[in-house]
Amino acid sequence: xxxxxxxxxxxxxxxxxxxxxxxxxxxxxxxxxxxxxxxxxxxxxxxxxxxxxxxxxxxxxxxxxxxxxxxxxxxxx
Numbered sequence: 917x918x919x920x921x922x923x924x925x926x927x928x929x930x931x932x933x934x935x936x937x938x939x940x941x942x943x944x945x946x947x948x949x950x951x952x953x954x955x956x957x958x959x960x961x962x963x964x965x966x967x968x969x970x971x972x973x974x975x976x977x978x979x980x981x982x983x984x985x986x987x988x989x990x991x992x993x
Contacts, residue, residue: 952965
């Protein structure tokens with residue numbers, strides 16, 4: 917896994933919803949518990965797991981209308 921060094925260097929990691937083989941790989945790579953894996957498999961928009969060092973925190977991200985301007989007008993949903 918050549919990308920492992922890059923993942924290990926990051927101070928913060930944000931995991932968003934996933935399932936299937938990607939979820940299994942994510943569980944193994946980040947040593948997630950079953951409840952954390954269930955949380956990710958629900959794939960609720962705006963929710964994720966924030967990893968800071970050894971701490972894993974369930975978070976909800978809120979984007980206010982004026983912040984959408986930073987994303988531009990092309991592509992996306």
